Amino acid sequence: MNIALRCLLGLLxxxxxxxxxxxxxxxxxxxxxxxxxxxxxxxxxAITGVRHAWTFDDMFSTYALQGIExxxxxxxxxxxxxxxxxxxxxxxxxxxxxxxxxxxxxxxxFQEPTDYYLExxxxxxxxxxxxxxxxxxxxxELAVEVFDPAFFIDFKFADKNPVKLVGAPAACQMxxxxxxxxxxxxxKLGEQNFLSGENSNFGMMFANKITVECP
Amino acid sequence: MSPKAHSGWVRGxxxxxxxxxxILMLDSAIHALLxxxxxxxxxxxxxxxxGGIVGWLLSKQSxxxxxxxxxxxxxxxxxxxxxxxxxxxxxxGIFHAAGPGHGKxxxxxxxxxxxxxxxxxxxxxxxxxxxxxxxxxxxxxxxxWLLNATAKTMCGAEKAIEVVSYxxxxxxxxxxxxxxxxxxxxxxxxxxxxxxxxxxxxAHHDHAGHGHDHHDHDHSHAHAQGHAHVTHHDHEHxxxxxxxxxxxxxxxxxxxxxxPAPSELAGPxxxxxxLGAIFAVGIRPCSGAILVLVFALAQGLFWAGIAxxxxxxxxxxxTVATIAVIAVxxxxxxxxxxxxxxxxxxLFMRGVEFGAAGLVLLFGVGLLFGYLAAERVTCF
Numbered sequence: 001m002n003i004a005l006r007c008l009l010g011l012l013x014x015x016x017x018x019x020x021x022x023x024x025x026x027x028x029x030x031x032x033x034x035x036x037x038x039x040x041x042x043x044x045x046a047i048t049g050v051r052h053a054w055t056f057d058d059m060f061s062t063y064a065l066q067g068i069e070x071x072x073x074x075x076x077x078x079x080x081x082x083x084x085x086x087x088x089x090x091x092x093x094x095x096x097x098x099x100x101x102x103x104x105x106x107x108x109x110f111q112e113p114t115d116y117y118l119e120x121x122x123x124x125x126x127x128x129x130x131x132x133x134x135x136x137x138x139x140x141e142l143a144v145e146v147f148d149p150a151f152f153i154d155f156k157f158a159d160k161n162p163v164k165l166v167g168a169p170a171a172c173q174m175x176x177x178x179x180x181x182x183x184x185x186x187x188k189l190g191e192q193n194f195l196s197g198e199n200s201n202f203g204m205m206f207a208n209k210i211t212v213e214c215p
Numbered sequence: 216m217s218p219k220a221h222s223g224w225v226r227g228x229x230x231x232x233x234x235x236x237x238i239l240m241l242d243s244a245i246h247a248l249l250x251x252x253x254x255x256x257x258x259x260x261x262x263x264x265x266g267g268i269v270g271w272l273l274s275k276q277s278x279x280x281x282x283x284x285x286x287x288x289x290x291x292x293x294x295x296x297x298x299x300x301x302x303x304x305x306x307x308g309i310f311h312a313a314g315p316g317h318g319k320x321x322x323x324x325x326x327x328x329x330x331x332x333x334x335x336x337x338x339x340x341x342x343x344x345x346x347x348x349x350x351x352x353x354x355x356x357x358x359x360w361l362l363n364a365t366a367k368t369m370c371g372a373e374k375a376i377e378v379v380s381y382x383x384x385x386x387x388x389x390x391x392x393x394x395x396x397x398x399x400x401x402x403x404x405x406x407x408x409x410x411x412x413x414x415x416x417x418a419h420h421d422h423a424g425h426g427h428d429h430h431d432h433d434h435s436h437a438h439a440q441g442h443a444h445v446t447h448h449d450h451e452h453x454x455x456x457x458x459x460x461x462x463x464x465x466x467x468x469x470x471x472x473x474x475p476a477p478s479e480l481a482g483p484x485x486x487x488x489x490l491g492a493i494f495a496v497g498i499r500p501c502s503g504a505i506l507v508l509v510f511a512l513a514q515g516l517f518w519a520g521i522a523x524x525x526x527x528x529x530x531x532x533x534t535v536a537t538i539a540v541i542a543v544x545x546x547x548x549x550x551x552x553x554x555x556x557x558x559x560x561x562l563f564m565r566g567v568e569f570g571a572a573g574l575v576l577l578f579g580v581g582l583l584f585g586y587l588a589a590e591r592v593t594c595f
Binding site for chain 2 (some may be wrong): 029030032057058059060062063064065066067080087132
């Protein structure tokens with residue numbers, strides 16, 4: 001009976017771990033964002049922050065505009081969208097702005113967004129904001145990833161000019177990696193034990209990675 | 216090795232095999248049908264390692280979902296596009312139920328914990344999916360259509376409902392654990408040669424388990440004639456307990472309920488028994504449905520959005536019901552396998568029920584405290 005009991009408890013534990021571990025990673029996107037980003041550098045060559053422009057898909061744009069009062073139907077001015085833009089950036093804080101930066105391997109933090117506003121054009125909303133780094137850094141290698149770990153939002157960078165460096169030292173080299181050719185990420189994830197709940201970084205597979213090397 | 220010890224080994228092995236089988240069944244059901252591995256990916260063109268059914272499921276639901284907005288737009292000028300919309304919604308529902316939420320796990324665990332039939336599982340699945348659709352329509356109908364509230368307000372309502380839903384699941388699970396824990400502990404105590412102990416422990420526990428044991432008592436008799444003496448003795452004991460507590464349990468057929476809710480003590484075949492499960496799961500609407508409804512409303516086709524939501528719910532129900540039936544069948548199979556051996560079978564089944572009850576509790580608590588990510592509410 002002891003063996004049976006131990007076996008049973010073990011199996012139940014296993015089932016529980018599976019259920020918990022697996023449950024964290026199974027979303028499919030409900031929101032699609034087409035992004036462009038600029039990395040902003042100070043005159044001394046330190047990176048100060050990231051400027052994002054995120055265009056939402058038309059279903060989500062319509063959803064977000066629900067209940068927003070306008071003077072002219074179907075036309076939304078920047079002022080009329082002001083409070084929505086504020087809601088957007090405030091909510092994004094919870095998700096770390098879906099922007100993850102590492103300077104020479106060390107995680108960097110961001111401050112509250114500045115210069116944020118929404119724009120409505122061609123039935124789509126675009127959210128513009130600047131994400132300043134807590135402290136400007138001058139790393140040899142900078143990596144910025146944009147993705148939603150829960151994969152509720154699918155980030156796709158624009159086909160044309162997805163990433164720009166603004167005011168970067170001339171010697172800096174930028175590389176941009178889309179998730180589609182991100183074999184490195186996929187491999188990393190494959191090595192993870194999917195039983196452990198912490199490694200539920202499912203969305204990482206779909207990360208957009210910007211790397212800047214400044215010798 | 217004495218013959219007695221030997222038979223203990225055999226019993227242990229049988230139970231293990233049964234348990235392993237049941238869990239493998241459940242697990243493969245969860246993984247194949249629910250598409251829960253982190254290796255799945257929604258981009259058909261990307262990630263060669265996203266293979267097989269899982270990748271296909273995820274890519275399909277993404278596709279269907281994206282087609283919805285275009286189809287609703289098309290329906291504005293061309294009425295026949297509504298049929299396309301319904302078809303897409305149905306397919307989306309079927310595939311989407313594989314994702315988080317929708318209560319597959321909760322409903323399946325509840326069914327397993329509570330010795331429910333497959334038929335009841337189907338009814339529960341459809342009822343909770345229907346309720347989910349209804350809640351989505353009511354939220355958008357009241358907030359967006361009647362009050363023209365902003366997405367932020369609507370989302371706040373959604374979030375509040377979500378918390379209520381998770382708390383209900385947790386409470387529901389806690390009650391199941393309480394109920395099933397009694398049965399499990401009694402089953403653990405059962406084969407020991409000190410009946411007084413068993414009686415003492417049993418007396419502390421709730422009545423629901425007694426009803427349950429009673430039920431199983433009949434069942435095992437039907438299946439296995441050759442009871443060992445010890446087990447038989449134990450059965451009688453429980454039978455006695457049952458008699459003791461009979462004053463508390465008014466309906467012995469429905470021994471599952473514990474707690475004050477009178478609706479839970481419904482008669483045999485009563486709908487109310489699963490009402491808690493339906494409510495806990497169904498009260499939380501699907502974010503996708505809300506988005507589709509608001510979008511349809513903005514296009515002046517709210518009715519098409521409502522139709523799409525209910526068809527989506529129908530698709531969801533089919534998937535959830537399939538999974539629920541698989542879970543119930545797996546348990547039945549396990550019972551038959553373990554039931555051929557004496558005593559241990561009952562312990563095993565009590566253990567499975569206890570475990571399933573624990574899972575419901577885990578799901579509720581995990582969701583409530585954000586350890587488990589269900590489908591995120593679109594709040595930004």
